[in-house]
Amino acid sequence: MPSHVPTITAFERSPDRGRGLARDLRVRWALEEVGQPYEVRLLSFAEMKEPGHRAIHPFGQVPTYEAGALALFESGAIVLHIAERHAGLLPQDPDARARSIAWMFAALNTVEPPIFERALATILERDEPWYAARLAKLEDAIRLRLGDLARRLGESEWLDGAFSAGDLLMVTVLRRVAGSPLLDAHPNLAAYVARAEARPAYRRAFDDQLAVFTAASDGG
């Protein structure tokens, strides 16, 4: 067990209004799953782009993770780091562990890109003449990925054996389309997301992230 209480960074005022889409949720959730207390340093958008923060996060984003002399960026890498140092997020068996890590990369490199592109397009391209056509293309790409994922999950509870860091990341990706016909077309995927969201560790992480936004809104 690390002796340092880690410090993570998060949005002072999240663009999603605290609905659990900012990427510090992944790190909070992983820390809650393994029972590791942590501290949070909140950053404004301006502070994220300052040299002090960029020394830790080259792309000027959140979250970061600091523990002792170690400073990490990239939510996927931070979740993997936590999972490697605590029991509960990766299987003991080496082959099963490698497969869980494959699902972590699949979540972030295969499933997330079209889902995140769609989220960006709904903000940045809404007024463009091409918006409808572009959205249709993105949703086709998302449907392809979700169809493959639903077929693989089938009636299993989690992607590969027990709940793992692969499920944790995949669920945070799928939550961006939760409640939309894209996800609801696959009842097994919708149930998978709901099952993960019912985990006490997820609830604590979500509530803590929401509380930051609520406090910022009350104050401002």
Next chain:
Amino acid sequence: MPSHVPTITAFERSPDRGRGLARDLRVRWALEEVGQPYEVRLLSFAEMKEPGHRAIHPFGQVPTYEAGALALFESGAIVLHIAERHAGLLPQDPDARARSIAWMFAALNTVEPPIFERALATILERDEPWYAARLAKLEDAIRLRLGDLARRLGESEWLDGAFSAGDLLMVTVLRRVAGSPLLDAHPNLAAYVARAEARPAYRRAFDDQLAVFTAASDGG
């Protein structure tokens, strides 16, 4: 050292005509860096979508990696698996190792998405009325990422200490914009890519991948 010679899958006829952009290059390169011999099973596009291959790769893509009872998908996960089992692609120091893994995720989840979207757009959206405007937006996003990356790399040889799996993945991502003004705007990044491409392990991986395409073209 694993006792099994691993088998990877690759395109029988790569859409990039063997120019080193297909993702099996990452896996070939990692295996060459650590001196692990491997076998290659070539797949047609139809074979990639068949149930036999989907049992290994849920999204019906290449590459995959099989060694003994283990079957993995996702190039990032396969490279990490190789790096964990052989010396040469991750530092020994635990903190430095975690930082190298952070660069692996940064390559695939922060730098690759806009670069890959641009590559897709140049194929799929070239005839759309919105193509020029959309390309401009994507290139703005790429410029932002590459500017941050160039600032962090500075005059260093590699991203964090010795050459690592983080550099390996980052270079495979940057190669998609090699020779374009996007990359050439940053001479240190262009030199970083050239430095990586000059590694003997990279050359062997590239030549082997190209030979597959050349053989297929000669035959067909």
